[in-house]
Amino acid sequence: MRGFVVSELKHHSEISLSSNVPEPKAGPGQVLVDVYSAGLNFFDILQSQGKYQNKPPLPFVLGTEFAGRISKDSPIPEGCPYKPGDRVFGAGQGSYADKVAADLERVLPLPDAITYDQGAGLFVTWPTSYEALVGRAELKPGEWVLVTAAAGGVGIAAVQLAKVLGAKVIAAAGSEAKLDIAKRYGGADYGVNYSNPGWQKEVLKLTNGKGVDVIYDPVGLINDSLKCIAWKGRALIIGFAAGTIEKVPMNLVLLKNVSLVGLHWGAYSKFEQERVPVVWKALLDLFSSGKARPVTYSEIYSLEKLSDGLAALERRETWGKAIARVREENDSRL
Secondary structure, eight states: OOBOEESSOOOGGGOOOBSOOOOOOOOTTEEEEEEEEEEOOHHHHHHTTTOSSOOOOSSEEOOOEEEEEEOTTOOOOTTOOOOTTOEEEEEOTTOSBSEEEEEGGGEEEOOTTSOHHHHTTOTTHHHHHHIIIIIISOOOTTOEEEEETTTSHHHHHHHHHHHHTTOEEEEEESSHHHHHHHHHHHOOSEEEETTSTTHHHHHHHHTTTSOEEEEEESSSOHHHHGGGEEEEEEEEEOOOTTSOOOOOOHHHHHHTTOEEEEOOGGGHHHHOTTHHHHHHHHHHHHHHHTSOOOOBOSSOEEGGGHHHHHHHHHTTOOOSBOEEEOSOTTOTTO
16 A cells, blocks of 8 residues: 655655555554545644654554545444444545544544545644633633634634634634634634734733733744733743744743633543543534534645655645545555
8 A cells, every 4th residue: 555654763754655655554453444535734744843742663554544435345343333344534644645443432434425535634733722622611602712823733723612602702723824724714803913013012002901811822922922912811832833842931920810721632541531521522513513523625635646745744834634635436456
């Protein structure tokens, strides 16, 4: 089969697609999935270089998120709700390939209303945004939310979810084009360009001087955003895509009774496993009802052009979720 194999740790641009990769073997509690689409993530860029916390032994197939069908030769573990041919999405090491082995608890049914391309970008981004806003910030209808990097994968999901929850959403991004994406596809009420000096004043003006109740920040802009947070506001720390882990002046936290709230969705499977199915049920209900809809980047990359997609992600050119299409719906190889 085809696969993006990392034989030695190096930048993805130095790795070529292999055409004779051995098919994966399903271990205990795993299923095999024919991959139709795979999600591109920044951590994949780090993993190929050995800079990510998850370091599979060499050689390994790159990629994590996928959408596809249960393979016809997949084992079906006891209690498995799927059968060969069922549409699914999820995560498993090696999704940049024709087939991937995945733990059953990391595989979910793909709603009929969701395409493979859309489904390939669900597993990491959407539960992160949902649990941050609902479980950690306890967002209430009518509150003001500021979402930084609002056109990105987790950002645009957060914008949509905040709107579904009845919030007033201010999208923040570094260009007018990305603000337009956040409004058009996410439904943001307002947009603020944080490349402009003093952008926080615009946020304060929009909120009549009060500031925002919730900050959703996957970039590393907490310090800047605290200048426009409301009394008893909650600042959600999602990640540091800009590359710098901030040191927050605690006097700012003290003076406005601010809560700094972290969200690491990946740790829920270890520390709060019972919460995981609750979050997914809520999200799948939203997708099935059409109240939320995954947003994919306008250019879909083939598996052969995967490195081009990762490079675009690395250069911050993409918006929504960047996707590699591994096979078409009517692929004759199945």
